[in-house]
Amino acid sequence: MADLPIAAVVRVAKNSGAERVGSDASEILVAKTEDYLGKLVKEAVKLAAHAGRKTLKEEDIEMAAEKIA
DSSP: OOSSOHHHHHHHHHHTTOSOOOHHHHHHHHHHHHHHHHHHHHHHHHHHHHTTOSSOOHHHHHHHHHHHO
């Protein structure tokens, strides 16, 4: 079961130019978004740990996003 609300992901898709989003597309969008966020956070956690921190900072997220892009 998805943790992200489908409506929020559909809203992002519409704000990004999609006129309509089918139910099958919205489900896969949520799954792919959660997958990406999971990878992003795992990488950011590694970076924070390397810096001796448990708290994620903006710089960790930015560096992780560059690395997994």
